[in-house]
Amino acid sequence: MKAIQVHTFGGPEVLTYQDVPRPTAGVGEVLIRVQAAGVNPAEWKAVSGLTRRVREVPLPFIPGWDVSGIIEEVGPDVTAFQQGDAVYGLLRFPSPSAGTYAEYTTGPVADLALKPTSIDHIQAAAVPMAALTAWQGLFVHGRMEAGQTVLITGAAGGVGHFAVQLAKSKGARVIGVASGRHAAFLHELGVDQFIDYTSTSPEGAVHDVDLVVDTAGGMNGDPLLSVLKPGGTLIPISANQFSPERVAQAGVSIVTTIGPVMQVRSSGAQLVEIGKLIDAGQVRVAIDTVVPLAEAARAHERSAAGHVRGKIVLAI
Numbered sequence: 226m227k228a229i230q231v232h233t234f235g236g237p238e239v240l241t242y243q244d245v246p247r248p249t250a251g252v253g254e255v256l257i258r259v260q261a262a263g264v265n266p267a268e269w270k271a272v273s274g275l276t277r278r279v280r281e282v283p284l285p286f287i288p289g290w291d292v293s294g295i296i297e298e299v300g301p302d303v304t305a306f307q308q309g310d311a312v313y314g315l316l317r318f319p320s321p322s323a324g325t326y327a328e329y330t331t332g333p334v335a336d337l338a339l340k341p342t343s344i345d346h347i348q349a350a351a352v353p354m355a356a357l358t359a360w361q362g363l364f365v366h367g368r369m370e371a372g373q374t375v376l377i378t379g380a381a382g383g384v385g386h387f388a389v390q391l392a393k394s395k396g397a398r399v400i401g402v403a404s405g406r407h408a409a410f411l412h413e414l415g416v417d418q419f420i421d422y423t424s425t426s427p428e429g430a431v432h433d434v435d436l437v438v439d440t441a442g443g444m445n446g447d448p449l450l451s452v453l454k455p456g457g458t459l460i461p462i463s464a465n466q467f468s469p470e471r472v473a474q475a476g477v478s479i480v481t482t483i484g485p486v487m488q489v490r491s492s493g494a495q496l497v498e499i500g501k502l503i504d505a506g507q508v509r510v511a512i513d514t515v516v517p518l519a520e521a522a523r524a525h526e527r528s529a530a531g532h533v534r535g536k537i538v539l540a541i
């Protein structure tokens with residue numbers, strides 16, 4: 226089969242389109258004929274070698290964790306899905322890689338859900354990592370409740386645009402923070418208030434926020450603490466630095482699961498719930514760019530360039 230392989234750490238130029246052996250499904254796994262693979266900053270960070278600081282990434286490897294495709298074969302003991310089912314998932318995260326930048330990949334059934342019927346494979350591949358991160362940040366670790374005020378940084382990006390819509394779907398008042406070019410997009414997605422961070426700092430513009438989902442990160446998160454009300458919660462999705470004294474002074478909690486961030490986990494069960502909201506028209510999938518598998522390097526260049534609106538996807 227064709228796949229993108231990485232033989233040495235580096236920039237987009239190390240993504241090599243080549244023939245590799247087709248994998249086979251093990252116990253509890255399915256073999257998926259990949260139709261589309263989602264592209265996340267996590268992939269170019271893994272390819273660059275950056276993530277070796279936290280976990281070993283064995284070479285060579287096929288990048289990618291997000292998939293949408295058709296089940297080609299079910300492995301031993303699999304009853305949850307059948308050959309021919311259209312499925313989507315975030316596979317084996319946070320393993321070093323699950324190899325979705327390929328014509329075929331295997332995945333554990335627990336990481337998969339039936340693809341929402343109202344969207345195509347390109348849109349479905351855009352969902353798993355970004356929407357699960359938003360879901361887990363808001364509802365699992367952030368314990369968001371209807372009526373609360375939620376502030377989301379990086380609101381137009383992959384994680385952010387899902388976080389805006391998921392928070393709205395469960396009854397929050399949502400403040401989106403992004404650069405001004407995304408104002409109309411975020412108003413369409415339903416933000417109650419938009420802050421252009423290039424001209425207005427959130428800490429000067431809002432206060433009494435219950436929950437912050439910080440996907441933008443940065444070098445100094447302390448100013449962001451002052452938008453929260455005492456007892457409020459901040460979920461760092463991207464690494465940011467907070468001084469313990471300022472956190473204590475503000476009387477807020479920062480919820481991390483590994484190192485300085487809340488890290489997403491694979492979950493087929495949560496993708497079922499997210500899929501229901503998509504099929505109900507409550508969550509839409511915005512696509513920034515679609516690139517053919519052979520040109521994956523272009524997708525990584527686009528992701529690393531920043532100002533992404535929605536998601537980048539590889540068409541297989």
Ligand SMILES: NC(=O)c1ccc[n+]([C@@H]2O[C@H](COP(=O)([O-])OP(=O)(O)OC[C@H]3O[C@@H](n4cnc5c(N)ncnc54)[C@H](OP(=O)(O)O)[C@@H]3O)[C@@H](O)[C@H]2O)c1
Nearest residue numbers: 266358379381382383384403404441463487488489532533
């Ligand atoms: N912890 C986890 O498990 C996990 C999971 C997924 C992603 N992540 C990380 O979370 C980050 C976001 O991921 P993503 O997939 O959403 O990336 P993305 O699609 O590239 O979106 C990032 C967004 O942030 C915006 N942005 C940049 N600087 C900003 C600032 N100072 N204030 C507000 N917005 C800003 C960008 O556009 P504008 O500047 O034009 O607004 C862009 O829309 C990445 O660092 C990624 O590695 C972590």
